[in-house]
Amino acid sequence: MITLTESFKVKDLKSDVKPIWCPGCGDFGVLNAFLKALTDLKLDPAHVAIASGIGCSGRFPAFVNAYGFHGVHGRVLPLATGIKLAKPELTVFAVGGDGDAFSIGAGHLPHAARRNVDLTYIVMDNEIYGLTKGQPSPTSPFGMERKASPYGTYDAPLNPVAMVLSYGATFVARGFSSQPRELTELIKRGVEHPGFAFIQVISPCVTFYDTYARFKESTTPIPDDHDPSDRAAAMGLAAETNVQYLGVFYEEDRRAHHAGVTLVQEKAGSDFSLGDLLERFER
Numbered sequence: 001m002i003t004l005t006e007s008f009k010v011k012d013l014k015s016d017v018k019p020i021w022c023p024g025c026g027d028f029g030v031l032n033a034f035l036k037a038l039t040d041l042k043l044d045p046a047h048v049a050i051a052s053g054i055g056c057s058g059r060f061p062a063f064v065n066a067y068g069f070h071g072v073h074g075r076v077l078p079l080a081t082g083i084k085l086a087k088p089e090l091t092v093f094a095v096g097g098d099g100d101a102f103s104i105g106a107g108h109l110p111h112a113a114r115r116n117v118d119l120t121y122i123v124m125d126n127e128i129y130g131l132t133k134g135q136p137s138p139t140s141p142f143g144m145e146r147k148a149s150p151y152g153t154y155d156a157p158l159n160p161v162a163m164v165l166s167y168g169a170t171f172v173a174r175g176f177s178s179q180p181r182e183l184t185e186l187i188k189r190g191v192e193h194p195g196f197a198f199i200q201v202i203s204p205c206v207t208f209y210d211t212y213a214r215f216k217e218s219t220t221p222i223p224d225d226h227d228p229s230d231r232a233a234a235m236g237l238a239a240e241t242n243v244q245y246l247g248v249f250y251e252e253d254r255r256a257h258h259a260g261v262t263l264v265q266e267k268a269g270s271d272f273s274l275g276d277l278l279e280r281f282e283r
């Protein structure tokens with residue numbers, strides 16, 4: 001994490017591109033919390049890289065004055081992993097929607113989590129595909145009736161927090177776009193965590209599925225006496241469906257992926273080269 005002595009102001013971190021999200025979209029709250037987290041941490045934007053998938057949420061990097069890569073649908077984690085491996089000194093973020101993360105990109109999530117890639121993954125979960133006009137997503141609730149699912153969708157939704165906990169992630173949290181102060185603190189903790197930090201952010205889509213009222217009712221902070229080093233207790237909180245807990249479910253210290261790769265390189269020897277490797281394969 002490369003920091004500055006004097007921090008930038010939030011307005012300096014906004015790019016010249018104005019968000020084209022619908023007025024009231026939860027993603028505005030996520031962007032504001034993100035910019036505040038960067039300024040609070042005094043992160044040098046020249047050492048920040050943000051990768052994104054495809055979706056309304058995928059537009060995120062364009063609005064930030066830092067390095068950005070708007071990738072292809074579902075491939076944000078391989079992209080962000082590559083950035084971190086090539087330039088470990090960068091603070092890396094991956095951002096995208098629930099469709100990008102848990103449908104087309106779902107196969108990448110367990111591996112980024114178990115490898116403990118040192119990045120912060122912010123999933124803006126609106127329980128629907130926003131960009132493509134409101135089809136059900138893997139987090140859409142049972143029976144959701146919308147224009148694109150007029151008879152209701154009767155698939156059981158995934159539980160992202162429980163899923164990522166079971167993948168062995170070392171930092172797992174949930175925030176809400178309507179609670180910017182708390183969300184800023186979660187993003188800061190995610191960045192400071194030296195490994196894979198997964199943050200599910202409830203971020204309603206006002207145009208296709210306005211869930212603000214439901215989540216204002218059902219969200220509550222994780223109890224103060226929760227021990228975030230206890231994965232089983234974290235699972236218990238995640239399994240709770242009557243309320244949606246907000247805060248840090250789990251945190252653990254474990255060697256990050258790029259540090260393990262460096263170890264392998266050291267073991268392979270200082271005179272190791274791609275040529276040597278190819279030669280060994282050919283033998």
Ligand SMILES: Cc1ncc(C[n+]2csc(CCOP(=O)(O)OP(=O)(O)O)c2C)c(N)n1
Binds near residue numbers: 058099130131132137
């Ligand atoms: C390979 C591929 N398949 C499908 C699409 C169409 N597509 C674009 S965005 C999207 C889903 C968007 O939903 P989500 O990831 O939840 O993001 P949101 O728009 O809600 O932020 C889909 C299916 C695509 N762009 N590329």
Ligand code: SF4
Binds near residue numbers: 020022025204205208
């Ligand atoms: S369609 Fe939904 S997710 Fe997309 S910008 Fe509009 S409110 Fe946000």
